Amino acid sequence: xxxxxxxxxxxxxxxxxxxxxxxxxxxxxxxxxxxxxxxxxxxxxxxxxxxxxxxxxxxxxxxxxxxxxxxxxxxxxxxxxxxxxxxxxxxxxxxxxxxxxxxxxxxxxxxxxxxxxxxxxxxxxxxxxxxxxxxxxxxxxxxxxxxxxxxxxxxxxxxx
Amino acid sequence: xxxxxxxxxxxxxxxxxxxxxxxxxxxxxxxxxxxxxxxxxxxxxxxxxxxxxxxxxxxxxxxxxxxxxxxxxxxxxxxxxxxxxxxxxxxxxxxxxxxxxxxxxxxxxxxxxxxxxxxxxxxxxxxxxxxxxxxxxxxxxxxxxxxxxxxxxxxxxxxx
Numbered sequence: 512x513x514x515x516x517x518x519x520x521x522x523x524x525x526x527x528x529x530x531x532x533x534x535x536x537x538x539x540x541x542x543x544x545x546x547x548x549x550x551x552x553x554x555x556x557x558x559x560x561x562x563x564x565x566x567x568x569x570x571x572x573x574x575x576x577x578x579x580x581x582x583x584x585x586x587x588x589x590x591x592x593x594x595x596x597x598x599x600x601x602x603x604x605x606x607x608x609x610x611x612x613x614x615x616x617x618x619x620x621x622x623x624x625x626x627x628x629x630x631x632x633x634x635x636x637x638x639x640x641x642x643x644x645x646x647x648x649x650x651x652x653x654x655x656x657x658x659x660x661x662x663x664x665x666x667x668x669x670x671x
Numbered sequence: 672x673x674x675x676x677x678x679x680x681x682x683x684x685x686x687x688x689x690x691x692x693x694x695x696x697x698x699x700x701x702x703x704x705x706x707x708x709x710x711x712x713x714x715x716x717x718x719x720x721x722x723x724x725x726x727x728x729x730x731x732x733x734x735x736x737x738x739x740x741x742x743x744x745x746x747x748x749x750x751x752x753x754x755x756x757x758x759x760x761x762x763x764x765x766x767x768x769x770x771x772x773x774x775x776x777x778x779x780x781x782x783x784x785x786x787x788x789x790x791x792x793x794x795x796x797x798x799x800x801x802x803x804x805x806x807x808x809x810x811x812x813x814x815x816x817x818x819x820x821x822x823x824x825x826x827x828x829x830x831x
Contacts, residue, residue: 517804
């Protein structure tokens with residue numbers, strides 16, 4: 512493997528590990544379990560499922576890997592848990608989560624290692640010339656960290 | 672910047688961001704606050720402070736960046752919270768956390784981008800030849816994820 516490929520492969524493994532742990536946690540939850548708060552007065556697992564699905568859905572256009580499909584879930588980013596009427600069912604949230612991650616995985620597979628260093632779509636070419644770290648790779652790292660921070664919270668509900 | 676340098680610089684920024692957020696959280700905690708559990712019956716912040724200091728201290732020899740100094744804190748890895756007599760004071764835990772991260776930062780500054788792809792010290796040269804992802808870079812990613820997962824828990828105690 513070339514050096515660029517080693518850096519990207521390791522980072523994708525770290526992303527996939529976050530998704531695997533979250534998948535296991537969500538699968539272990541019944542729909543009733545999704546209503547549990549990760550701590551008293553804090554987000555429910557259901558909200559975090561919708562939140563993570565929406566954040567990952569937004570990665571598709573941000574990484575220039577295609578259009579997103581779940582813009583109606585942005586309410587799980589823009590509004591606090593329990594502050595809005597939820598129209599998405601648990602089954603729909605689970606499906607969105609699974610679907611967006613599969614689409615991201617398919618998109619990632621089309622990228623050569625060097626393409627991870629290309630700009631993401633919310634930075635202009637002019638700004639990117641000055642700030643070369645505003646690239647796809649940094650988005651991947653940032654979203655991986657985001658996923659792990661919420662995984663840590665959801666893991667509090669698991670039996671030791 | 673060369674491609675290797677871009678990958679490493681972005682990943683170090685992600686690590687530093689985790690440390691910054693944790694530093695802010697620990698600094699915002701009085702010693703009394705350190706006794707709070709992140710959720711009922713779960714780890715106290717004090718335990719997570721010792722745990723993270725010990726895990727990061729272990730990174731020094733693992734990344735071949737020098738000897739560790741806080742082996743006595745391994746009890747925060749090996750034992751569950753509240754299952755052992757704590758001899759380290761909050762001030763000592765805070766100091767260990769700050770010190771190990773400074774030593775890691777100094778060590779990281781000595782590494783060229785390509786050296787992140789060298790093997791870590793707990794894999795043999797023979798196994799590393801077969802599994803080239805068992806390198807320093809993967810350790811950095813893994814410990815960054817670990818830090819974010821605990822940050823997510825500690826953040827539950829912060830006011831919204």
